[in-house]
Structures are given as structure tokens and as C-alpha cells.
Amino acid sequence: MHTIALHLAVATTPAARHLSYVRLAATVPAASQAAGGLMLAVVALVAVLLAVIASAARGLVALLSEFLRVAAAMTSFFFTMVIVVVVAVALLVHH
DSSP states (O other), X not given: OHHHHHHHHHHHHHXXXXXXXXXXXXXXXXXXXXXXXXXXXXXXXXXXXXHHHHHHHHHHHHHHHHHHHHHHHHHXXXXXXXXXHHHHHHHHHHO
16 A cells, blocks of 8 residues: 555655646646646645555554464363363263
């Protein structure tokens, strides 16, 4: 996901620059440059937001992975304990 944000930023930066070169009208060049600068700022903000979301997703996946690992270890332990108890009860009943 980290590479997606990077590729998105790389792909949209030339488009934002291109928008800053487009003139809406010959009499309003300052408004066009301001819109292009604003668009570049919005694209940069979106790229940063995607990078933050990707980082949070990686952290969440790591946390979920650890929870699943602990749950698997606990299940193995409890399954082993059930087998030990069943064997102990079977030995006590037969004697």
C-alpha cells in the first residue's frame, strides 16, 4: 500500500502542473495559477493521507496477526489440557 500512495503522487503531480499551465481566460491568469497551486496542494494532501492510511493499515494487520497468533497458542494449550484431563479421567475410572 505504501507504493500505491507513492505511485499516485508521482502520477498526479504532472497533471496538477499541467492544470496550472492551462489558462481559463486571457484576462484571469492569476486565478488559473492559484487554482493550479491549490490543486497541487490538494494532490499532496491526498498523497500524504494515503500514506498515513497505508501505515495505519499495516499496523492494524500486524496487531491482528499477533492476536491470531496468541489465539492459536491458547487453543493449542487448551486442546492439550483437554486431552490430558480425558486421559487422567480414563485412567482413574479404570482403576
